[in-house]
Amino acid sequence: MNQKFKKLKQNPNLVIGGTITFIFIVMAVWAPALSPYHPVDDADLMVSELPPSITYPFGTDEQGRDILTRVIYGSRISLSVGLVSQAMNTIIGIILGLTAGFFGKWWDDIVMGLTNIMLSIPSMIFALAVMAVMGPGLMNIFLALGLTNWAFTCRITRSQVLSTRSLDYVKAANALGYSRTRIMFTQILPNILGPILVVATLGMAGAILMEASLSFLGLGTQPPTPSWGGMLASAREQMFTTPWISIFPGMAIFFAVLGLNLFGDGLRDILDPHLTRKAK
Amino acid sequence: MAAYTFRRILQFFPTVFFISLIMFGLLNVLPGDATLMAGGSKHHLDEKTAQMLKKQLGLDRPLYVRYASYMKNLLKGDLGRSFLRNESVNSLVAQRIGPTLYLSTAAMVIAVGLGIPLGFLSALKQGSFLDTLSMLGAVSGVSVPQFWLGLILMYLFSLVLGWFPSQGYGDGHLMHLILPAFTLGVGYMALLARTTRAAVVEVLTQDYIRTARSKGLSVLIVNFTHVFRNTMVLILTTAGLQFGSLIGQTVIVEKLFSWPGIGSLLVDSIFQRDIPVTQGCVLIIIGIFLLVNLVVDLLYGVIDPRIELS
Amino acid sequence: MSDELLTVKDLKVHFPVKKGIFSRIKGYVYAVDGFSIALNKGETLGVVGESGCGKTTAGMAILNLIQPTDGVIRFESKDITHLSSMSRAKQLDIRKKMQIIFQDPYSSLNPRMSLNQIIGVPMKIHGICPKNEIKDRIALILEKVGLSPDHGKRYPHEFSGGQRQRIGIARALCLNPRLIIGDEPVSALDVSIQAQIINLLLDLQDEFNLSYIVIAHDLAVVEHIADRIVVMYLGKIIETAPYKDIYTNPQHPYTQALLSSIPIPDPRAKRTHAILQGDVPSPRNPPSGCAFHPRCPDAKDICSQVSPELRQISPHHLAACHLV
Ligand SMILES: Nc1ncnc2c1ncn2[C@@H]1O[C@H](COP(=O)(O)OP(=O)(O)O)[C@@H](O)[C@H]1O
Ligand code: SF4
Ligand SMILES: [Mg+2]
Numbered sequence: 001m002n003q004k005f006k007k008l009k010q011n012p013n014l015v016i017g018g019t020i021t022f023i024f025i026v027m028a029v030w031a032p033a034l035s036p037y038h039p040v041d042d043a044d045l046m047v048s049e050l051p052p053s054i055t056y057p058f059g060t061d062e063q064g065r066d067i068l069t070r071v072i073y074g075s076r077i078s079l080s081v082g083l084v085s086q087a088m089n090t091i092i093g094i095i096l097g098l099t100a101g102f103f104g105k106w107w108d109d110i111v112m113g114l115t116n117i118m119l120s121i122p123s124m125i126f127a128l129a130v131m132a133v134m135g136p137g138l139m140n141i142f143l144a145l146g147l148t149n150w151a152f153t154c155r156i157t158r159s160q161v162l163s164t165r166s167l168d169y170v171k172a173a174n175a176l177g178y179s180r181t182r183i184m185f186t187q188i189l190p191n192i193l194g195p196i197l198v199v200a201t202l203g204m205a206g207a208i209l210m211e212a213s214l215s216f217l218g219l220g221t222q223p224p225t226p227s228w229g230g231m232l233a234s235a236r237e238q239m240f241t242t243p244w245i246s247i248f249p250g251m252a253i254f255f256a257v258l259g260l261n262l263f264g265d266g267l268r269d270i271l272d273p274h275l276t277r278k279a280k
Numbered sequence: 281m282a283a284y285t286f287r288r289i290l291q292f293f294p295t296v297f298f299i300s301l302i303m304f305g306l307l308n309v310l311p312g313d314a315t316l317m318a319g320g321s322k323h324h325l326d327e328k329t330a331q332m333l334k335k336q337l338g339l340d341r342p343l344y345v346r347y348a349s350y351m352k353n354l355l356k357g358d359l360g361r362s363f364l365r366n367e368s369v370n371s372l373v374a375q376r377i378g379p380t381l382y383l384s385t386a387a388m389v390i391a392v393g394l395g396i397p398l399g400f401l402s403a404l405k406q407g408s409f410l411d412t413l414s415m416l417g418a419v420s421g422v423s424v425p426q427f428w429l430g431l432i433l434m435y436l437f438s439l440v441l442g443w444f445p446s447q448g449y450g451d452g453h454l455m456h457l458i459l460p461a462f463t464l465g466v467g468y469m470a471l472l473a474r475t476t477r478a479a480v481v482e483v484l485t486q487d488y489i490r491t492a493r494s495k496g497l498s499v500l501i502v503n504f505t506h507v508f509r510n511t512m513v514l515i516l517t518t519a520g521l522q523f524g525s526l527i528g529q530t531v532i533v534e535k536l537f538s539w540p541g542i543g544s545l546l547v548d549s550i551f552q553r554d555i556p557v558t559q560g561c562v563l564i565i566i567g568i569f570l571l572v573n574l575v576v577d578l579l580y581g582v583i584d585p586r587i588e589l590s
Numbered sequence: 591m592s593d594e595l596l597t598v599k600d601l602k603v604h605f606p607v608k609k610g611i612f613s614r615i616k617g618y619v620y621a622v623d624g625f626s627i628a629l630n631k632g633e634t635l636g637v638v639g640e641s642g643c644g645k646t647t648a649g650m651a652i653l654n655l656i657q658p659t660d661g662v663i664r665f666e667s668k669d670i671t672h673l674s675s676m677s678r679a680k681q682l683d684i685r686k687k688m689q690i691i692f693q694d695p696y697s698s699l700n701p702r703m704s705l706n707q708i709i710g711v712p713m714k715i716h717g718i719c720p721k722n723e724i725k726d727r728i729a730l731i732l733e734k735v736g737l738s739p740d741h742g743k744r745y746p747h748e749f750s751g752g753q754r755q756r757i758g759i760a761r762a763l764c765l766n767p768r769l770i771i772g773d774e775p776v777s778a779l780d781v782s783i784q785a786q787i788i789n790l791l792l793d794l795q796d797e798f799n800l801s802y803i804v805i806a807h808d809l810a811v812v813e814h815i816a817d818r819i820v821v822m823y824l825g826k827i828i829e830t831a832p833y834k835d836i837y838t839n840p841q842h843p844y845t846q847a848l849l850s851s852i853p854i855p856d857p858r859a860k861r862t863h864a865i866l867q868g869d870v871p872s873p874r875n876p877p878s879g880c881a882f883h884p885r886c887p888d889a890k891d892i893c894s895q896v897s898p899e900l901r902q903i904s905p906h907h908l909a910a911c912h913l914v
Contacts, residue, residue, distance in 0.1 A: 130306065216425075254420075
């Protein structure tokens with residue numbers, strides 16, 4: 001116990017990142033209880049564009065909605081985008097990487113060819129193209145981000161499979177008559193989840209950033225959905241007159257992404273003691 | 281080396297081919313009526329106009345015919361014609377590519393010029409205040425949404441301080457370049473700083489370097505070229521791969537600063553449903569990214585001739 | 591003849607070396623290049639040779655974990671050379687009967703499986719016993735290898751190297767096999783623990799009527815356990831004899847050199863031979879003639895030109911050297 005605590009102390013990234021992420025999760029789950037107002041219905045033009053005050057800690061927007069409330073509710077959108085799209089990417093990446101590494105031959109060639117092509121399309125551009133076709137909306141964001149960012153997971157899964165499957169315990173499983181599927185799911189997959197988890201955490205951060213960017217461009221979630229990027233969409237003109245309307249949602253994006261990035265870094269340090277030792 | 285160069289260049293073409301195929305498929309096969317898009321608005325066109333438009337734009341032909349003619353033109357270097365404007369995509373892109381390259385090169389220069397030295401210093405002074413601070417800055421740099429950072433910079437440097445203009449290309453005037461280039465470069469700079477630090481730390485912990493260090497810094501300086509060479513390979517890899525995110529971000533930064541580059545052309549074309557332009561912009565941007573990576577890969581050989589190229 | 595469990599005839603395993611733009615095959619690693627053995631029930635065969643001589647590869651090929659390039663493997667009078675193309679039921683039937691113990695007690699155990707799983711899952715796959723008896727059988731096997739049944743819930747990282755090797759043995763035992771191949775089963779262990787493990791293997795052999803193929807890189811380990819010894823060099827067998835003959839009357843210069851490198855003085859061996867110099871050459875380009883000639887103290891002109899055949903010296907003693 002004591003030792004575990006010591007380990008955590010040596011890994012501030014994990015602790016700080018984990019705490020920030022946890023706060024956002026709490027915000028998302030208990031948004032109604034935590035918010036002073038309703039994010040959409042409590043629009044009141046009488047109180048529009050008010051600067052931060054005690055009644056409106058983050059001020060109000062052009063429709064008189066409480067920005068704090070909308071920022072809190074925005075965590076639901078951002079976290080769900082991060083979670084859902086990265087879950088899709090991870091599943092696709094694992095399935096492709098696992099089978100490519102395990103079965104090899106022509107299947108490996110096809111998967112790796114596809115992976116390399118995916119990697120050579122900047123993800124922002126890919127997401128833009130998908131959104132251009134499918135049109136804006138949260139569902140489409142899930143798809144656009146969830147179908148285009150699996151290449152890293154796939155590549156790392158495959159390379160882990162290749163290094164794991166030559167290990168003696170996998171040979172032993174073969175000799176013991178384990179079927180290929182069983183080997184894949186009991187011998188290989190459980191032992192390569194660490195690096196995949198790191199990629200997934202960092203990928204969630206990327207997805208949140210990407211959703212914010214798409215919504216900022218007007219291609220993501222649509223008003224009146226309280227999404228952080230969407231709240232910033234009209235910000236360019238307003239920045240000079242009512243800066244609080246853009247400052248708080250932007251900070252929310254920043255901290256949510258920062259939290260996940262730190263957490264991912266921390267995880268990597270734990271899972272790769274080799275690197276941690278070097279860093280010291 | 282020659283064989284490697286050859287193979288690498290050989291790989292370039294199928295990649296471009298497949299990407300053009302994917303993008304054509306994405307923009308032409310997936311849901312969304314192309315005629316409706318070509319109408320340039322979200323309103324429904326009456327049947328007659330729609331048919332006429334289709335014919336005029338060649339959209340009445342079967343898909344494979346369209347793809348064949350698209351590919352034929354692409355091979356000739358012709359990206360097609362805009363649905364909306366009476367102009368070829370080539371000339372539209374040609375007008376816009378200059379500002380984009382100008383902006384992204386400036387961002388690269390800022391990122392490389394600050395990020396790599398910062399990473400080096402942090403690694404050499406591990407655990408110092410400078411190290412902590414710059415690594416904190418680096419993780420923040422990769423986490424900050426660029427359009428928001430741009431807004432804040434605009435607010436500070438245009439409105440409050442009045443040093444730089446907040447919008448527009450200004451005929452490429454340096455004053456106009458600084459804010460957008462910095463905004464675009466920050467994330468990339470942060471990434472480079474992190475990678476550089478990690479790479480240098482990795483090299484510094486190798487046994488012979490440790491011995492050299494324990495004998496005093498001068499030996500380290502003697503070994504500098506070696507450290508440099510080893511780390512450059514690692515840094516270059518990241519630089520090349522992550523250039524994709526930089527070029528992707530130009531879309532946002534250009535839009536934010538009203539910069540007349542390919543990125544803003546791309547976003548506009550998406551809203552105007554001008555598929556040939558969208559398609560052309562996407563291909564050009566990906567093409568730039570691929571070229572940069574090709575050059576990076578070939579640079580390996582120059583930096584470290586002993587490296588195993590496989 | 592009915593006693594015969596395993597026959598291997600002229601086994602060859604050549605790994606292709608690929609290179610170039612189109613991954614063309616640029617040559618082969620002749621890891622195993624003509625390997626023939628016969629093993630009776632209850633017997634132990636020692637396979638000895640320096641590292642890189644192809645011992646592991648030969649063992650893997652016998653177990654069909656590597657596809658042999660050529661040769662025939664017969665087990666209980668069945669041709670199992672192409673096991674992977676047989677029906678799953680037949681594969682399982684063979685797999686059940688031959689198992690392996692690895693050298694490295696760390697990489698040989700899946701860190702994510704408890705002992706109960708490591709030993710129990712194979713039993714379930716093969717339906718070794720009714721489901722409700724599995725627990726008892728796990729406990730029994732753990733006891734047999736010198737572990738406590740309470741250990742079942744633990745994971746490999748909670749054990750020492752020697753204990754881990756016992757877990758590996760338990761895993762090999764759990765299907766009640768006929769043949770166990772031990773690939774340097776004690777090389778990675780402390781000398782004090784080596785003896786314990788070897789004694790354990792001997793006890794288990796008596797109790798379960800097991801046959802062993804024990805691989806080792808020197809002659810010291812197999813001395814106490816092998817009935818018959820095969821000495822390998824660069825993928826080929828260069829001498830084979832009952833263990834007594836190998837130790838008292840080694841014929842091949844390589845065997846003699848291996849013997850003189852045993853650290854503990856052995857009163858039965860004549861210490862007249864030089865310790866081995868240099869390394870095993872690459873099996874990609876084996877030396878011409880007798881592969882041992884570049885390192886052989888007795889080499890003659892003919893040795894670099896003509897490859898010596900394995901010849902009979904006495905009824906059970908064969909060696910491949912021009913001088914014998
Ligand atoms: N999968 C493989 N591909 C290519 N070469 C291999 C492979 N496995 C083993 N080898 C080579 O075959 C030779 C014999 O290896 P091995 O059977 O492990 O020897 P030993 O167990 O006697 O030390 C070595 O030179 C080794 O490098
Ligand atoms: S054949 Fe010649 S080289 Fe080979 S072992 Fe005999 S004497 Fe030595
Ligand atoms: Mg071996």
